[in-house]
Amino acid sequence: MSEDLAPLLAARREKLEKVRLLGVDPYGAAYSGTESTGEIRGRWEEGRRVRLAGRIVSHRDMGKSQFLHLQDRAGRLQIYVQKPALAEKELAVFQLLDLGDIVGVEGTLFMTKAGEPSVRVESLTLLSKSLVPLPDKWHGLVDVETRHRQRHLDLISNEGSRKALDLRIRLVRYLRDFLHAREFTEVETPMMQTVAGGAAAEPFQTRHNAMGMDLFLRIAPELYLKRLLVGGMEKVFEINRNFRNEGISRKHNPEFTMLEAYWAYSDFEGMAGLVEEMISGAAQELTGGLQVQQSDGSVIDFTRPWPRKRYWDAVVEVAGADWFQLSLEEMEKKAKGLGLDLEPKLAAAEITQKVFEKKVEGQAVNPIFITHLPAELVPLAKLNREDPTVVDVFELLLGRQEVSPGYSELNDPLLQAERFRKQVGEHTQKVDEDFLEALQSGMPPAGGMGLGVDRLAMLLSGSDSIREVILFPLLRPRETSA
RNA sequence: GGGUCGUUAGCUCAAUGGUAGAGCUGCUCCCUUUUAAGGAGUAGGUUGUAGGUUCGAGUCCUACACGACCCA
Numbered sequence: 001m002s003e004d005l006a007p008l009l010a011a012r013r014e015k016l017e018k019v020r021l022l023g024v025d026p027y028g029a030a031y032s033g034t035e036s037t038g039e040i041r042g043r044w045e046e047g048r049r050v051r052l053a054g055r056i057v058s059h060r061d062m063g064k065s066q067f068l069h070l071q072d073r074a075g076r077l078q079i080y081v082q083k084p085a086l087a088e089k090e091l092a093v094f095q096l097l098d099l100g101d102i103v104g105v106e107g108t109l110f111m112t113k114a115g116e117p118s119v120r121v122e123s124l125t126l127l128s129k130s131l132v133p134l135p136d137k138w139h140g141l142v143d144v145e146t147r148h149r150q151r152h153l154d155l156i157s158n159e160g161s162r163k164a165l166d167l168r169i170r171l172v173r174y175l176r177d178f179l180h181a182r183e184f185t186e187v188e189t190p191m192m193q194t195v196a197g198g199a200a201a202e203p204f205q206t207r208h209n210a211m212g213m214d215l216f217l218r219i220a221p222e223l224y225l226k227r228l229l230v231g232g233m234e235k236v237f238e239i240n241r242n243f244r245n246e247g248i249s250r251k252h253n254p255e256f257t258m259l260e261a262y263w264a265y266s267d268f269e270g271m272a273g274l275v276e277e278m279i280s281g282a283a284q285e286l287t288g289g290l291q292v293q294q295s296d297g298s299v300i301d302f303t304r305p306w307p308r309k310r311y312w313d314a315v316v317e318v319a320g321a322d323w324f325q326l327s328l329e330e331m332e333k334k335a336k337g338l339g340l341d342l343e344p345k346l347a348a349a350e351i352t353q354k355v356f357e358k359k360v361e362g363q364a365v366n367p368i369f370i371t372h373l374p375a376e377l378v379p380l381a382k383l384n385r386e387d388p389t390v391v392d393v394f395e396l397l398l399g400r401q402e403v404s405p406g407y408s409e410l411n412d413p414l415l416q417a418e419r420f421r422k423q424v425g426e427h428t429q430k431v432d433e434d435f436l437e438a439l440q441s442g443m444p445p446a447g448g449m450g451l452g453v454d455r456l457a458m459l460l461s462g463s464d465s466i467r468e469v470i471l472f473p474l475l476r477p478r479e480t481s482a
Numbered sequence: 483g484g485g486u487c488g489u490u491a492g493c494u495c496a497a498u499g500g501u502a503g504a505g506c507u508g509c510u511c512c513c514u515u516u517u518a519a520g521g522a523g524u525a526g527g528u529u530g531u532a533g534g535u536u537c538g539a540g541u542c543c544u545a546c547a548c549g550a551c552c553c554a
Binding site for chain 2: 009011063080110133139143157247341477
């Protein structure tokens, strides 16, 4: 069997067998009473006795003196092994160690001549034998495809990857803490829905065999969260996965994490304040400052207050004061002049939206709330009282992307039913009749917000792709050579 | 969906159409405070897959797979 393996792999299999022949289990048992490398550095005391466990990530062989770095969740720490100091069997095991193996050691703290905090090892236990070599010790794992397919190797060898993913994990926790501190209740609503509502997007379909029923993975939790408002819950939120059966890109993964929060008796302006406080707080908390460097060299400044600007004002600023007086043909000509590539037969509102996406959203590095979007774009929001052609909503632009929408939620059940049927655009929402029925029982006026958690994690970590902040992004399976 | 680019040793990378190489890793040695340790030696390849052009293909052509970037 081992003759089929590359020599590098065969060598490790041989060592594995030799460890077993010594009567040692190469996949050890619990190793308790350890401190992390971080805790050891934090409580440094020359001569103190410590136990730690971690992966061997470097090795400098000086003959009788051996220096290795162990890596654990907190970082790396050097261990120093004097071969003569080890018991006979431990020494035999030590000789069979490889980079990548996981060991536990016990010993005392000391400082080397070069000033590196180290552990003088007195006993060593093999906890797991690694059968494959580590990636390049200097360059790490570079190949993007391999980094995503074999995320474990990426995590072991690339500190930058660990940092971006760790920031994402801390962001999710920060968002939960922020909302809990303001007495929002976290709930879980269905991921499998009979009607995929709450957004305009293509859903994934699945099937329940026993019930003989087609189901959709949710594209948004919105319609369920609103039913909770009807039911009397006044401040609710959910952080969970949404699924959209659309293209994959730098900014899109088919499953992505969404925060949605609803606040009874508030409105879109109340939500904007909440979002502003939440996101600027996240930047401060997670990056230690309000200016965050992006991979394209730009810097996002999260300093408050964030400007608010009406959608039509933003469009007029980039498209000219007479934009909304133009004929359809003139709009098309002007849009092309602005560098847009238009499909034929777009409605005026759609051309305007294209201009907005390219010239406003595409330029917005620092946070800005665009408010009062055209009503036909947002069927789930309240119409503005003075101007019923627009709705009381904001869209937070940040890092040239839409990151967070917020609404004064539409709570008129009859108007909601009508608006569902008049929506423009390529995707039309399916009508969730159960939701409309629930609205008839009376939903309090409320503000709602959504936040693309992955996108915010991208921006806060300065990552150039959503895949850098998702532990296991979707990839096609590799061809198996069978 | 369209376009461009990429895929070479376990990892990181070389190689005018003319003998597939290097560093790290591995293996055998030397060295009791090293830091990408150092020194001596050595092994490691169906160049993504399948075809084609050619005296000769990692290199040129076609298709496919996977990925990256840009556009829709």
